Amino acid sequence: MKSNKQRRAEIKAHRLERAAALKVQLRTQDARQLSAGGLVPGMAMADKSRLAHYNTTFGEVPDFYLDQAYTCRDCGAKEVWTAKQQKWWHEVAQGSVYSHAVRCRACRQARRALRDAALRNEGANLLGDEVARLRALAAEKPDAAALAQIEAALQSKWRSLRVVAIEVMGCWGGPEQIAQLEALVAARPSGQNHRVWEREAADAAAKALRRLAELRP
Structure with a gap:
């Protein structure tokens, strides 16, 4: 056996x-x-x-x-x-x-365990707090302050925060946001380097546009 x-x-x-x-x-x-x-x-x-x-x-x-x-x-x-x-x-x-x-x-699994252990430490979940704060903006009509927060997030050192900012833009779905998302998609680089930010941003923007199109009547 x-x-x-x-x-x-x-x-x-x-x-x-x-x-x-x-x-x-x-x-x-x-x-x-x-x-x-x-x-x-x-x-x-x-x-x-x-x-x-x-x-x-x-x-x-x-x-x-x-x-x-x-x-x-x-x-x-x-x-x-x-x-x-x-x-x-x-x-x-x-x-x-x-x-x-x-x-x-x-x-x-080992990597996930280390990350979870780090998040249990006081003050370690700063990124998670920022993500939650940005996601909350998606349910509100964008004002000057919200737009400024998204612009700041797009310049963040954290890629995951930048991706969330792109997702929020898709949730808002205004003409300015759609133009920004389309510009990100158009700027997608060619080549085999899959780790460059411009490629990841283009993929996130494409997904946001697709979801926006699915929600429209």
């Missing part, structure tokens, strides 16, 4: 082998040909209706997801970001379609 730990190790090894095999296939075969005869192991079809805001703003979105092998940036463990996990992240959690897995589950 195998233990749960042994079973998990076997499953992980199998996924790594499958991801490596898919990578080799893609060197000599177009990805679309892989699904010509139906889904293959390590593949999940994309629901393009859930990715429409990317499709109309930044070009084509994927037809499907494939298992991707990666190395955890913290511990160096070899892991697999499965096609099913990618589908949930992009379509349910609405994570950026350009994002990638970088940490294994154990390191994510």
